[in-house]
Amino acid sequence: MNIDNGYSAKGSSVIGKPLIRQDAHDKAIGRAKYVDDRCDQGALCVRILHSTVANGIVKSINTEEAEKIPGVVRVFTCFDCEKNYFPTPGHPWSVEKSHQDIADRLLLTDHPLYYGDDIAAVVAEDEVAAAQGIRALKDQVEYEELPFVLDVFDAIKEDAPLLHEKYPGNILAHTTINQGNYDEAIKEEGLIKVEGWYDVPTVQHCHIENFECFAYGEGDDRYVCVSSTQIPHIVRRVIGQALNMDWGKFRVIKPYVGGGFGNKQDALYEPLCVWLSMQLGGRCVKIDVPREETFVNNRVRHGERFHLISWLRKDGTLAARKYEAWADQGAYSSHGHAIAAKALNACPQLYPCDNFQGDAWTVYTNKPVAGAMRGYGMPQGSYAFEAHADDCARELGMDPLAFKRLNLMPVGFVHEFSHNELYSDTFNQCFDKGDEIIGYTKKYNEYKKPQTGDVRRGIGVATYWYNTAVYPIALETSSCRMVMNQDGSIQIQLGETEIGQGADTVAAQMAADTIGLTFDKCHTVSCQDTDLTPFGTGVYASRGTYTLGFSVRKTATLLKQKILDYAFELTRMQPYLLDIVDNNIIRKTDGRILMGIDELATTALYSLDHSVHLTAETTAHIKSNAYSFGACFAEVEVDIPMCRVRVLNIANVHDCGNVINPALAEAQVHGGMSMGIGYALSEKLLFDQKTGRPLNNNLLDYKLSSFMDHPRLIGDFVENYEPTSAYGTKGLGEPPVCPVAPAIRAAVAQATGCFINEIPLSPDLLFKKFVEAGLIEKEGGEANV
Amino acid sequence: MSERQYKTVHFTLNGKPVEKNVDVRASLTDMLRNDFRMTSVKKGCEVGECGACTVIINGEAFDSCIYLAVWAEGKDITTLEGLMGPNGELADIQQAFIDETAIQCGFCSPGFILSAWEILNTGKEYTDEELRKLLSGHLCRCTGYENIFRAVKKTMLRRLGKEEEAEKVNEQGIVDTDERKPFASLDPTVQA
Incomplete structure (x- = not known):
């Protein structure tokens, strides 16, 4: 088929090329500036006092001792702040009240709802004095302690302590999907019932740059906040809401960001930081969150418990399915139910079934706040769906991959609500490619044979579904400004932020292609500044490349038209006879180069006859969405006596449509795979059941994957051009993490015969499971567990 | 509360002799x-x-955050800023980090590059397992370490004249x- 995609007809010189990212050089020589690198040395340092109760009322805080400490400037407590509740999540604001995010946060609270909640802040001349101030405050807080609840199932009990009055039963939200008639369908004769409970833990993003921001006054009652955020324009709005002031009084600047992964898709401490600066006459105030507090006081990934039932026919098809899930929200709503709802919505799309009954609840507990994290509910969902699919295959005596191929979303599937469509035979293409890379079929059959010995092997495969961007749930918009310089190069400004994923580089590639410039002539401005950058909601939902593509194409097309219109004045050739190729104005009719874009741009700006500044700015309102798919193949070796899993080989194959920059895309896949390996094998945030205190909130005790936990990572692609997309591309940022944990779970199951329904598959859990399975002998009773 | 104590430290920073009066409690990270x-x-x-926060101290990579500033006395310290040649030549x-897309958010990159620098300067050829162990003091959440591994291994081989490999x-x-x-044979931290 000949695809008319409007841009690559002439054979793109930049799209699909592994070009070096624009910021690589600065980052390789240590010149790239992040928030802390931009902060004035004279900034005041803030440390925050966190509650030592998981639920309670702060009766009083005696600040006298803390204020006496040399270097302590001021101590602010929850009693100094107005009770103006505000929402924090990085969603586009909704003008409809019913769709607005829940406003349940205060700058500092007198009713801490988790161990570590923010109750006071010390502002000091340096970090040491701020820390001393906190130490002096710690014993000066008088609490009325209240009962607390840490587990979702305890939280929904009738007598459970209630976190928020407006949410009885601690249920933030409950949504359902009902298709067909589950109760009737299960009566079909000869059905096989497969039922499972699947648990995924609370984990954290662990970007290497902790969240940090600083704020200072500017001009007449305006305030600047420089923040490590994915969503500068949204943060500006939240600051305005939190301080009950006009949003235009605030200016949010985003420099280079050292990783976000969704944690920085929330307003974190920006409102507090601006407020503190405001209390101190606009002096520069900085909040540099220590690693230990990043784990607790930013956001975490929702832990979730799934209960899945499938009723299968003997031929492997699905007669009816039941889905129940409870997501652990922690103490405040943040992104709230959107995460659990995303997984619920995905399930009947990934494995369509005529009779589906699904329920998802998001439940408050007295724990750190769960928000967005790479995959937005789908690493949780994918784990449960794929583990369950493997359990179904086992029950049927079917090859799991055959079971998946049989039941997955068929080509031509259209989702009514989102209008998403599966245009290509993506699943099978991804499976085939992965099989070829890793030798799945051969190894699966080999490892199926009975294994003996301490070290055994297995291989697994899992897939996922991912929605690019947030349409139609919420607004999708992208704005872009292009300014042509005197030499014919351009600056590109976008609301989609560079956070490490490579957004700036792909935007420049797209612009270069559409206008007809070479890549080196296109400079994306990496820093967003809400005073200067056109409005955009930031990066999340794997939307960046897809959504910025629309505004880049629209703006580049407009700019090109303006250039060609001006070229008419200089060449006397009608604009429709002209094109721009490799920085030259050419006459399409004979291909002759008429002039260089540099000459045109210089003339346009300095002409005494007709001077114009060649610029363009447009907004693309996006009303489409795209499915992203892929698969992970994992081969493991399990040392049974040691209760350790080693990933031997792992490959992810993704269909993100047309790959704009293969090198950056592959690198994104590697990062997601790494996060998935940690999710599968080692990551879990632990809490003391007696107090709610976090137990492993540091990078030694919380085990994200290290260099030694990885084999070589293989990322590959199936490129089915996405027809709804400006450049044929769709989401890739989050998807790579989704299928990893279930693939590893399946591989461990094949190696050991233990189908374990929780992660991480850490040695302590494996020991318990291997003892249960009789793989290892339990010596000396409980003490060994 | 005790009086602040300061001490003057003299050291070489990126090839240039420097001195500074520092709070004795400051970390090398803070001072730098x-x-x-x-x-x-x-x-x-x-x-x-x-x-x-890794820097090179007398040829060896250290976490500068747990190294006191005052210990810098008499030392030869290199930060990433010091790796580039006088005319902007890259090491x-x-x-290799640029070419192999080993950089994403870039926050771990300075530390990784300096540890790699130390490893490469030994002139030894390490096995994959050894390289992984030598680099395992650094955490990265973006790259999955894959492209960092490629960059370091390729540079190691090139320095040894093994361009084809x-x-x-x-x-x-x-x-x-x-x-x-068996796991114990792979993980040096586990006793068999």
Whole structure:
């Protein structure tokens, strides 16, 4: 088929090329500036006092001792702040009240709802004095302690302590999907019932740059906040809401960001930081969150418990399915139910079934706040769906991959609500490619044979579904400004932020292609500044490349038209006879180069006859969405006596449509795979059941994957051009993490015969499971567990 | 509360002799960042867990966050800023990080590059397992370490004149062996 995609007809010189990212050089020589690198040395340092109760009322805080400490400037407590509740999540604001995010946060609270909640802040001349101030405050807080609840199932009990009055039963939200008639369908004769409970833990993003921001006054009652955020324009709005002031009084600047992964898709401490600066006459105030507090006081990934039932026919098809899930929200709503709802919505799309009954609840507990994290509910969902699919295959005596191929979303599937469509035979293409890379079929059959010995092997495969961007749930918009310089190069400004994923580089590639410039002539401005950058909601939902593509194409097309219109004045050739190729104005009719874009741009700006500044700015309102798919193949070796899993080989194959920059895309896949390996094998945030205190909130005790936990990572692609997309591309940022944990779970199951329904598959859990399975002998009773 | 104590430290920073009066409690990270504006020295944990603050001290890579500023006395210290030549020439390992897409958010990159620099300067040829162990003091959440591994291994091979082998590094994705290795044989931190 000949695809008319409007841009690559002439054979793109930049799209699909592994070009070096624009910021690589600065980052390789240590010149790239992040928030802390931009902060004035004279900034005041803030440390925050966190509650030592998981639920309670702060009766009083005696600040006298803390204020006496040399270097302590001021101590602010929850009693100094107005009770103006505000929402924090990085969603586009909704003008409809019913769709607005829940406003349940205060700058500092007198009713801490988790161990570590923010109750006071010390502002000091340096970090040491701020820390001393906190130490002096710690014993000066008088609490009325209240009962607390840490587990979702305890939280929904009738007598459970209630976190928020407006949410009885601690249920933030409950949504359902009902298709067909589950109760009737299960009566079909000869059905096989497969039922499972699947648990995924609370984990954290662990970007290497902790969240940090600083704020200072500017001009007449305006305030600047420089923040490590994915969503500068949204943060500006939240600051305005939190301080009950006009949003235009605030200016949010985003420099280079050292990783976000969704944690920085929330307003974190920006409102507090601006407020503190405001209390101190606009002096520069900085909040540099220590690693230990990043784990607790930013956001975490929702832990979730799934209960899945499938009723299968003997031929492997699905007669009816039941889905129940409870997501652990922690103490405040943040992104709230959107995460659990995303997984619920995905399930009947990934494995369509005529009779589906699904329920998802998001439940408050007295724990750190769960928000967005790479995959937005789908690493949780994918784990449960794929583990369950493997359990179904086992029950049927079917090859799991055959079971998946049989039941997955068929080509031509259209989702009514989102209008998403599966245009290509993506699943099978991804499976085939992965099989070829890793030798799945051969190894699966080999490892199926009975294994003996301490070290055994297995291989697994899992897939996922991912929605690019947030349409139609919420607004999708992208704005872009292009300014042509005197030499014919351009600056590109976008609301989609560079956070490490490579957004700036792909935007420049797209612009270069559409206008007809070479890549080196296109400079994306990496820093967003809400005073200067056109409005955009930031990066999340794997939307960046897809959504910025629309505004880049629209703006580049407009700019090109303006250039060609001006070229008419200089060449006397009608604009429709002209094109721009490799920085030259050419006459399409004979291909002759008429002039260089540099000459045109210089003339346009300095002409005494007709001077114009060649610029363009447009907004693309996006009303489409795209499915992203892929698969992970994992081969493991399990040392049974040691209760350790080693990933031997792992490959992810993704269909993100047309790959704009293969090198950056592959690198994104590697990062997601790494996060998935940690999710599968080692990551879990632990809490003391007696107090709610976090137990492993540091990078030694919380085990994200290290260099030694990885084999070589293989990322590959199936490129089915996405027809709804400006450049044929769709989401890739989050998807790579989704299928990893279930693939590893399946591989461990094949190696050991233990189908374990929780992660991480850490040695302590494996020991318990291997003892249960009789793989290892339990010596000396409980003490060994 | 006790009076603040200061001490003057003299050391070589990126080839240039310097001196500074520092708070005796300050970390080397603090001094390099705050007093010398060497902002490539990143703070990721400040307790020696993540490796982002790595600098080279007398040829050896250290976490500068758990190294007191006053210990710098008489030392020869290199930060990432010091790796580039006087005319802007990049070190081979810097260029390799760029070419192999080993940089994403870039926050762990300075530390990684400096550790790699130390490893490469030994002139030894390490096995894959050894390289992984040598680099494991650094955490990265973006890259999955894959492209960092490629950059370091390729540079190592190139320095040893093994250009052809370096070209094949990206192809070595699959481990294809029947030999099953007990975990203890792989992990030096586990006693067999």
